Amino acid sequence: MATTAVSFESISPADFFYRNRSIAGFDNNMRALYTAVRELVENSLDACEDGGFLPTIKVKLSEVSPNWFRLRVEDNGIGVPRDHILPAFGQILYGSKYEHKQARGRFGLGGKMAFLFGQITTSEPLQVVSAPSDGEHIFDVVLRQDIEENKPELVKWERRKNREKKHGCTLEFTLEGNWRSAKRYIIDYIEQTALITPYASLTFTEPDGTAHKFKRSVKVLPPQPTPVNPHPKGMDIEQLSRIIEDTKTRDMVTFLRTHFHRVGPKTAKAFLKSINMAYSQDPRGLKPNDLVKIARGLEDFDKWLPPDARVLSPLGTKLLELGIRSTLNPEFVKVTQRPPNSYGGHPFIVECGLAYGGDVPMKESIIIYRFANRIPLIFDEYKDVAAKVIRAVPWSRYRIRPGMPIAAFVAVVSTKIPFKTAGKEFIADLTELEYDIRMGLMECARSLKGHLRQKEKVQRERVRASVYEKYLPIIARDIAALAGRRKVPDTKTLIQSALSIKLEDEEEEVLPPPAEEGILEANPPEISDSEDSDEEETEEE
């Protein structure tokens, strides 16, 4: 009998991700450079917002030798406290606590993978300058990662007084990269990040010295999300056991009220009745079978209150519009925020926008800008739920035709964005999301339709006017001559009064009417539109 000795081994998480770095977006030199920039910018934005600071982030990429780049990212966030500097940058699966609130990053894997990629391609260590916002010192640290052991290796540690009361973090390291291929993705990413974070000041300097500067156009942060308990829906047995292990409650009603989102005594009792469990049951006394019963019950029970949107931090229509205006300078913008919604216990909010004209390029199809928890999504657009909805919206109903300069904006915030892959590049097409995106875009489209209708009207009047302007003076002159009058009548005033709109100078921008909504409301709804209105109504449960 043939036998083969198969040997076994255990590897560290760092080793696993080193061997499978494509999982984190480090498959090749192009993607690695893009992912490194993206992960570091996102960590910086999170660090600023965590401290309530208006972000000022400077990203600089320099070429140190062919295909070797030095990436430097500086922020004014809360910094990393002394005791956490080494593991936070040198230990995979160590990071800021996993909470039930909206955040850009996952588990701080991305940043560390960027340093790891730099180390395995260039052997250079990572330089960290951390000025924790609650401390009195600035730390200058140089470190490497011991990949086999998954632990940091200290190279240099210096401490100095933080006299200027600075706060934030500066990271610098060298990595192999393909700038030529990554360039357009990185610049797109920075531009779109500026659009979705108009309260941030962003600078990106290319290897040739070209600087892309995006000043903040507003000086307020959007309201920060509040962490809350997990929603009872979508809870698995593992999560449930962990809560039971830590609980101090001694009966099931208190247990449910204490540890779950939006569960009051009434809902708790109704739930316990639905699974035939005593209110007084001590959570510590639950058997494996009970856990299964509870977990299945939590999923099936249909009287939970929907999750609260306080955990979410949508950008808000004002900031979104500002971001769009300052980036694309469009002739017309309409943005809208949908009411909070949820899927399987995870709350989400969809914000949509449509921009027309200005610097929006004319393309065969609508240009799509996608954002998830304020991260621009650059790759795999055609697979995203937003692209799917946009393909399905009956645009012609809104006078929107191919070839018009139109950009659509779809921003989703959620405690758990349903990404379809680990690369966080596109969102799955859940029915709930599709519905809100569709409703949001159609609302914007109705506004745009008003604008386009107004614009067409102006256009028509202008044509009419030009005909009058051309012939009326001739007719007036000839008639005056026939009538033996010397003075030719004033045709200008006549033309002006005959036209229903005020003509503007050719050069002047056609501004949208002050209240687009009003115009639409004044008109009786068209048959083709009434369908949307119906859909709109059914949505309020």
Added chain:
Amino acid sequence: MATTAVSFESISPADFFYRNRSIAGFDNNMRALYTAVRELVENSLDACEDGGFLPTIKVKLSEVSPNWFRLRVEDNGIGVPRDHILPAFGQILYGSKYEHKQARGRFGLGGKMAFLFGQITTSEPLQVVSAPSDGEHIFDVVLRQDIEENKPELVKWERRKNREKKHGCTLEFTLEGNWRSAKRYIIDYIEQTALITPYASLTFTEPDGTAHKFKRSVKVLPPQPTPVNPHPKGMDIEQLSRIIEDTKTRDMVTFLRTHFHRVGPKTAKAFLKSINMAYSQDPRGLKPNDLVKIARGLEDFDKWLPPDARVLSPLGTKLLELGIRSTLNPEFVKVTQRPPNSYGGHPFIVECGLAYGGDVPMKESIIIYRFANRIPLIFDEYKDVAAKVIRAVPWSRYRIRPGMPIAAFVAVVSTKIPFKTAGKEFIADLTELEYDIRMGLMECARSLKGHLRQKEKVQRERVRASVYEKYLPIIARDIAALAGRRKVPDTKTLIQSALSIKLEDEEEEVLPPPAEEGILEANPPEISDSEDSDEEETEEE
């Protein structure tokens, strides 16, 4: 100054994958069921082949309650040795040693994720019966995973004498699943696995009791791959440091010869010259700068021998043809194996096939079967390199038209399949792969063209013959009458001799001519074909 206390924590790899289970293909109940079957079948196939056993694998899915399924997979592989049973099934990132040879699985993550998914959805433990092929006992073990600590939790351990000298492993566990949605993927997967492993006996029993049985159609295993040293190309600094740490060599020539694939003294010396390094340099004395120099040099040096294909275990044209014939029973099959090739130090071999007629369904486009290291790829076909090449092949040149019953087979084996995502569902479009797939498919297409031409000829002749058969007897009779002859001449022999081919009965299969290649060679090459021939020639470097 606003400050927020951000707390930090470290989590276990099991916890990480529990929180990010979509990375391993456990995003939802449909996908989880499919991935669980797939991962377990692949582990079983690997375990059989590792021991040189003809695989006999039985997969059974039963519904224990609505949406709860019990999955049982039994194999006759080498089994798991006593000391490894607990960690091999209960500890993430513990597995059979990572070697530089072709294998289906990665790091045994998939199987453990399946058990973990079962545990968090049903709270049921995993049952293992392991009969190691080199031991005297059979072990009956029940265990759970402690996800927070990433360690196994023993529930039951029993040992009995292995009197029957059995070997293999049986795994059984319960998981939540969506059979209705997963069904077609699972059955496709099992069928295609049978096709690509014709030496395996596979049985899959559906929850309703329907059994899909695939008997082995051949009793030999394809040659097993031999592990070899890594190729110098595509080596990063981390890998290099690990080799240096372990080496017993004391000069660079011996170092390179000992630890790298296909490096002899001549190549080693040429390489060292190219980076200006002394032959006698002790590897233990290398500085970080030297490592960088070596790593970059290994990548840039252009005189390495290509990797040896002994590390690979392609199915072989005979087995591939057998697999296709026994699954699709086609009228015509042509398979081909391309010579070994490599990308960035990773060897690969492409095998292609085309099947026509029989049970191949008629579709608008060619049906594609994709395999990577003998794993069928079921999802995301349109993104795969094979689909891209197939879209680009000028099929009409080979008399192949839409609507014909044609299936294309593309099987790639490599020490590192360049999957584009962690889900292992589609292969990236590397130039080297594209070239080989294109060449392979075009070779098959040329054969199929011969067959189709022959078939058309038969068809034409048959039409001609039917005209003759219809009118010749009438003409012969009338002429005979006119000539005053009584005996009508024998037109049958006449028709037969006038036709250039032998007519077969309508019912009989039109078999391909014995040597398709010969037919093509006998004809002068067509202009449209000469282009391929050129490409074919340039390929031999």
